Amino acid sequence: xxxxTQTPSHQVTQMGQEVILRCVPISNHLYFYWYRQxxxxxxxxxxxxxxxxxxxxxxxxxxxxSVERPDGSNFTLKIRSTKLEDSAMYFCASSEEHHPNxxxxxxxxxxxxx
Amino acid sequence: AQKITQTQPGMFVQxxxxxxxxxxxxxxxxxxxxxxxxxxxxxxxxxxIYQGSYDQQNATEGRYSLNFQKARKSANLVISASQLGDSAMYFCAMREGRVxxxxxxxxxxxxxxxP
Numbered sequence: 001x002x003x004x005t006q007t008p009s010h011q012v013t014q015m016g017q018e019v020i021l022r023c024v025p026i027s028n029h030l031y032f033y034w035y036r037q038x039x040x041x042x043x044x045x046x047x048x049x050x051x052x053x054x055x056x057x058x059x060x061x062x063x064x065x066s067v068e069r070p071d072g073s074n075f076t077l078k079i080r081s082t083k084l085e086d087s088a089m090y091f092c093a094s095s096e097e098h099h100p101n102x103x104x105x106x107x108x109x110x111x112x113x114x
Numbered sequence: 115a116q117k118i119t120q121t122q123p124g125m126f127v128q129x130x131x132x133x134x135x136x137x138x139x140x141x142x143x144x145x146x147x148x149x150x151x152x153x154x155x156x157x158x159x160x161x162x163i164y165q166g167s168y169d170q171q172n173a174t175e176g177r178y179s180l181n182f183q184k185a186r187k188s189a190n191l192v193i194s195a196s197q198l199g200d201s202a203m204y205f206c207a208m209r210e211g212r213v214x215x216x217x218x219x220x221x222x223x224x225x226x227x228x229p
Contacts, residue, residue: 031213033217041221042205042219042220043151043205043219045216045217045219048214048215048216050213050214055214055215056215056216058216089157091159093159095213100213100214101147101149101164101166101213103161104161105151105160105161106158107158108157
């Protein structure tokens with residue numbers, strides 16, 4: 001069964017460093033999303049992406065964040081200068097055009113900022 | 115602004131019994147979608163069920179059904195015939211307007227199924 005994959009599963013970085021979190025959505029999906037979940041807290045929407053552009057972004061998704069679809073398969077989230085409060089689980093999700101409401105989530109990348 | 119409330123931080127249910135997880139929402143947008151996700155201890159997010167604001171019937175997916183009461187702004191999840199594997203965190207979420215818009219999640223309910 002096709003699934004969303006994310007790499008790495010765990011990323012440790014120093015405050016101020018740039019990180020790139022990678023996602024490979026399901027191949028025929030057209031909507032892509034990033035969410036984050038700080039440990040023990042609710043899931044928070046970051047950004048959605050459709051037709052090679054950002055569809056919507058939350059107030060969390062400030063200038064430190066960017067997304068890119070560099071090729072036909074990858075979807076990346078970049079954090080330019082990480083802060084301690086960026087430590088969280090980051091989930092990528094995707095959905096297909098004909099069933100856009102069923103989002104398939106990846107296993108997540110745990111980001112730890114020291 | 116949209117808001118999702120899950121008032122039950124934890125719930126217990128006996129195996130094979132049904133359980134209802136509460137979710138209320140607040141929005142002024144007539145077009146919205148309501149979602150339920152399951153998060154087992156392994157951490158992944160699993161889509162369970164979706165209800166559109168204009169849908170006439172309550173959504174059902176196998177053992178999951180969504181008790182949608184529009185006037186009361188509630189979207190409770192009913193799990194029938196609970197199984198031990200249903201033990202997990204359950205999140206209610208809402209999206210206003212079109213696909214791709216911001217989706218807001220509730221704080222979650224931790225369900226424990228007892229044998």
